[in-house]
Amino acid sequence: MSVSYTLYLSRNRIASLEGIEAFKSVQALSLGENAGLTGFAQLAPLRALPQLEALHLDGCPLAARPYARAHVLALLGWRLRFLDGVPVTATELAEARASLATERQLLALGRRGARRVRALRHALLLTRVHGELRAALSVRSAAANSGTLQPPQAEAGRLLRLLGGRRQLDEALRREAQRAQRGSGGDWREAYGRVLAAQQESVARLQASRPPSPAKAAAVRCCAEGAERLRAEREDIIIELRGRRRAERAVGAATAPESIASSAKLGAQRYRRANASLRDGDACAGDLQGDDWTIGAVNPLALLPPSRHEQAPAARSDTDETGSVDASSQPAGGAAPSGEALRLAQRAQREAEEHSRELCARLAHAERAVLNAKAEVGRSERAAAAAERRHKDEVAALEIAVQGLQTALAGSATPIQLVIHVHQDEELEAHRAENAALHALCKDFERRLAAQEALGFQELASRGLADQALSRRILLRWREAAGRLCTLRLLGYQLAASHDRWDARGALRTWRRRARCQATARALWSRHQARALRGAFAAWVARARRGRMERSLLASAGRRADARLARRVLHDWRSAVADTRLVEWDALAGELCRGPGAPGCGAPTRQRMQRVFCAWAVVATKRAVQRRKGQRLAERIARTSLELAFRAWRGIMRQQSRRQLLVETLAARAQRLQRQRAWATWRAWALESRAHRALDDALACAAGVHQQRLVQETVGLDAARWDRRVREAEERAEAAECARDELLNWKRRMHI
Incomplete structure (x- = not known):
């Protein structure tokens, strides 16, 4: 026989119900206020509970999701009777499927709108980036005019990642619906409606905030400039026509030359053509200024009207409101609008109409989808109502059939009367006497059996009391032994703790x-x-001072050598100058002042001067070379002394660093040895303390095991004795029951 019970798991952190299948007899389950239960798929293990009738989910995140009750009923509705304390009816079960179908349709619409919003937002960002790039690079229409502009390659994977997966979009839509339902209330259909309305507002806002493309802006600007030119030409034509009309009125129509009449006629025709082209230009500009997403592929240069300074072709056929006019008869100053502009305007208008038709088709398709969804919802509701009516009819038919069967059984149950006629009186009397004797024997046997049972019961009661007293005595002994063992263990633990404390100290x-x-x-x-x-x-510091003194001494020695060399060079120069003074400077100066063409200036004087100057130059060069050599030698001596001093200092520092490194190495080795000795001492102490503790534990365990063995042996003997007595009592009770059954059977046979 299975027992049903209630399982309370509320106010926990349960995130998965795996393994709950072990509780097969759960009839009521409470899972309220579990923050980990966020999805309906986590309730799938509850299908394995056959007796589950009541479920409580208040406070869980999944209970606040859209159509949560419908989801739970669709998952477990065929067995649930109560959900969150509310009874589950057959109507609610039938409406659950329709609610889920409605939610699927709303989610499909929401996914479509969300993807459209994301695509528009991405397109808007791309448009802004492209505009900034064009403005920064100043090549807005170069690629388009040259034909080298290629459309961007669409990446399917990147686009799908941008739009998001179906599950992610569904979760996001459900969260938005929850926020809308918490903010404004109402049912979930209204909440989803508010979400869809917000999506439509986002789409409209994105479409309105989209900047115009450069091509469209250029086309609109060109159309505006063309319209301004046409208006200016029209005003000029009107002014010219007014002037000519005044002239005609003044001179007279009869005396006016034919050229004035023909020019007036051509001016009127030109005026009508300008009006027609102006209307065409306005229509083209209106097509270009339509929806942001329908940009006509119109060449801006073709929309410009011809200037009044351009030369018209020799012969061109043009059609206006009055009919066909020969272009050769027009003056050179006027030009009709080009047919290419009309064709491009018509082409743009056709593209706009095609796009509008496409948008209308999409709108009609969306309306048809909405109508189909509504029809499907109505069909599902009608099917649910029909199923409910069929179920009610079947239940009523079954009730009527059961009532008919009950009435039929009540009507067919006729009483049975048994009539026995006995005509053998003597045999009947004999049988009565025999039955009376047997009845007396049965009573005697019953009295003996009752006495025997009373004795057996007394014996069993006495044996039970004796066994109870024996078990109490055994329990008291076991408790005493266990207390003694616990005391010994406590003393052992205290002793070990004191030893450990002493060792630790x-x-x-x-x-x-x-x-x-x-x-x-x-x-x-x-x-x-x-x-x-x-x-x-x-x-x-001492070496630095010594080096500074040596450098100063070397510098002073170099300066002295330089001074000595300079004095020697000065002496040589003075001697050379003294040699040159042997010449008569006054005569030489007079001869030099006269110049080479003067009379009395001979060649020997110039030659002597040249020789003197050459000798002086040679001596000066030698002295300068000697001075340079002396300077170089002094610099080399100073550099050599500095190098020797630096080498000596570096050797001393290396020796000191080696000594310091050696001292540090020795100190580190000594510290390492001390640390190793300390660790070895601590390990030895730890091993000794562990060995002492293990020995104490072993002694305590041995004493405890011995006591446990004694207690177990005593309890085992007492239990065996008790089992033997219980078996004997059960055998006696079975014998008494067998005797009683035999007596009852004999009584039945005697009565029959």
């Missing part, structure tokens, strides 16, 4: 002592390092 003292020693050693080593660093710094 000793280890802590040892560690403190070693830490103090290490701190003292570090302080001494830092002092030694500080002293060594001070000595090295003092030696470096």
Whole structure:
């Protein structure tokens, strides 16, 4: 026999119901206020509960989703009777499918609108970026005019990622519907309607905020300029016609020359053609200024009307409101509008009409889809109502059939009367006497059986009391032994804890002592390092001073050598100058002043002067070379002394760094050895303490196991004795029941 019960899982963090199939007998399940239950697919394991009749989901995120009750009923409705404390009716079950179908249709419309909004937003961003690029690069129409502009390659995967998946869009639409329902209330259909209306507003806003394309702006600008030109020409024509008419009135129509009449006629025709082309230009501009998404492929240059300074062709046929006119008879100053502009305007108008027809077709298709959806919803509602009516008719028919069967059974149940006629009186009396004797024997046997049963019951009661007292005594002994064992274990634990505490205190003292020693050693080593660093710094300062003095001495020696060399060069120069003074400077100066063409100036004087100057130049060159050599030698000596001093300083620093590195290495080795010794000591102490603890635990466990064995043996003996007595009592009870059954059977046979 299965037992049904209620399972409460409210106010938890349940995110999955996997494994709930083990509770087969759950009749009522409470899952309220579980933030992890967000989707209806998480309730799928509840299908495996055959007796589930009541379900509570208040406070869960999935309970606030659109059509949550319809989803749960569609998933578990065939067995649920209560959902969130509200009874589940057959009408609600029938309406659940229609509600889900309505939600699917609304989600399809919402997905379509969301994809359209995202596509428009993406197109708007691309348009803005392209406009900025064109403005930045100043090549707005170069690629379009040259024919090198290629359409962008559409990537299907990127477009699908941009538009989003179906599941993501459905979740986003459901969240928007929840916000709309919380903000304004109403049913879920109205909430979805508000979401769709918001999408339509977004589409309209995006279409309105789209900037005009450069081609369209150029076309509109060209059309406006053409219209202005046409208006200006029309005003000029009107002014010219008025002037000619006044002249004709003044001179007279009879005396006016034929040229004036023909020019007036041509002016009127030109005026009518200008009006017609102006209307065509306005229509073209209106086509271009339509919807943002219907941009006509119109060449802006073809829409420009011809200027009044352009030369008209020799012969051209043009059609106006009055008929066909020969163009050769027109003056050179006027020109009719081009047929290419008309064709392009008609082409743009046709494209706009085709696009409007396409939009109308799409709108009609959407309206048909909405009508089909409404028809499908109506059909589903009618089918649900028909199914409900059929179900009610079947239930009524079954009730009528059951009532008919009940009335038929009640009418067919006729009473049965049994009439026995006995004519053998003697045999009847004999049988009565025999039955009376047997009845007396049965009563005697019943009295004996009752006495025997009373004795058996008393014996069983006494044995039960004895067994109960024995079990109490065994339980008391076991409790006493368990208390003693617990006391021993507690004492062992306390002893082990005290040993551990003592060992920990000793280890802590040892560690403190070693830490103090290490701190003292570090302080001494830092002092030694500080002293060594001070000595090295003092030696470096002394060497720097010595090097500075050596450099100053070398510099002074170089300056002295330079001065000595300069004095020597000056002496040589003075001697050379003294040699040159042997010549009579006054005569030489007079001869030089006379010049080469003067009388009395001979060649020997110039030759002597040349020789003197050459000798002086040679001596000066030699002295300069000697001075340069002396300078180079002094610089080389100074550089050599500096290099020697730097090498000596570098050798000293290397020796000091080696010494410092050696000292640091030795100190690190000493610290490592001390640390290793401390770790070895701690490990040995830990191993010893662990061994002591294990020995104490083993002793305590051995004592406890011995006590447990004694208790188990005693309890086992008592249990075996109790089982033996229970089996004997059961055998006696079975024998008594067998005897009673035999007596009852014998009584029945005797009565029969």
